[in-house]
Amino acid sequence: MAYVVGVTGGIGSGKTTVANLFAEKGIEVIDADVIARQVVEPGSEGLKAISEKFGASMLNDDGTLNRGALRGHVFSHPEDKEWLNGLLHPKIRQEMMTQTAQAKSPYCLLVIPLLVENGLQSLCQRVLVVDVSEATQVTRTTQRDQVPEEQVKNILAAQATRQQRLEAADDIIFNENDSKPLSEQIETLHHQYLALAAQ
Numbered sequence: 001m002a003y004v005v006g007v008t009g010g011i012g013s014g015k016t017t018v019a020n021l022f023a024e025k026g027i028e029v030i031d032a033d034v035i036a037r038q039v040v041e042p043g044s045e046g047l048k049a050i051s052e053k054f055g056a057s058m059l060n061d062d063g064t065l066n067r068g069a070l071r072g073h074v075f076s077h078p079e080d081k082e083w084l085n086g087l088l089h090p091k092i093r094q095e096m097m098t099q100t101a102q103a104k105s106p107y108c109l110l111v112i113p114l115l116v117e118n119g120l121q122s123l124c125q126r127v128l129v130v131d132v133s134e135a136t137q138v139t140r141t142t143q144r145d146q147v148p149e150e151q152v153k154n155i156l157a158a159q160a161t162r163q164q165r166l167e168a169a170d171d172i173i174f175n176e177n178d179s180k181p182l183s184e185q186i187e188t189l190h191h192q193y194l195a196l197a198a199q
Ligand code: ATP
Pocket: 009, 010, 011, 012, 013, 014, 015, 016, 017, 018, 113, 140, 141, 144, 175, 176, 177, 182
């Protein structure tokens, strides 16, 4: 079975940046956000169930999911949000297990932004948290996405706290501007994970 390192961190903490550096070492990266889109792509059971329940108004003209319409609907219908989560979460979880089981590198990364919030620790052998201060999360995300600070702060408030994430961590990458270079932190962890995976 593949050795799976779950990677998590708050919005704008640097998960993608970190995952790309592991990928440069030949480590396969499986991304929960990509899987969450795959389970509702045209032809999927997920999209079929959504259009049967809510009607064709949830679809774009090209048959893809109208995410804005669905988001708007479930925002004002909490019971439908629960139904949707009940439909999609098991499919996403199953697909994460399938893709990690197929990974060919000595270990793989499973990047799950909401790993702690959704209690998905059991999908991985180890949890790696990318840690930065909230101030850095806000600065980097507003710069990257060109969105108002308020919007980022609202997302931050809806996610697990820095402390909750750190409590779930087996390993931590510190990603402040004055932290040890990411490349060095990742090199150390890479060797540690190769050794663990070989056991
Ligand atoms: P999200 O959860 O929003 O998808 P993320 O955790 O994947 O975000 P990244 O996109 O990797 O975070 O990083 C957020 C922003 O911060 C990006 O613009 C990235 O280039 C920048 N960034 C990441 N790490 C550093 C660093 N050590 N120094 C400076 N900028 C950084």
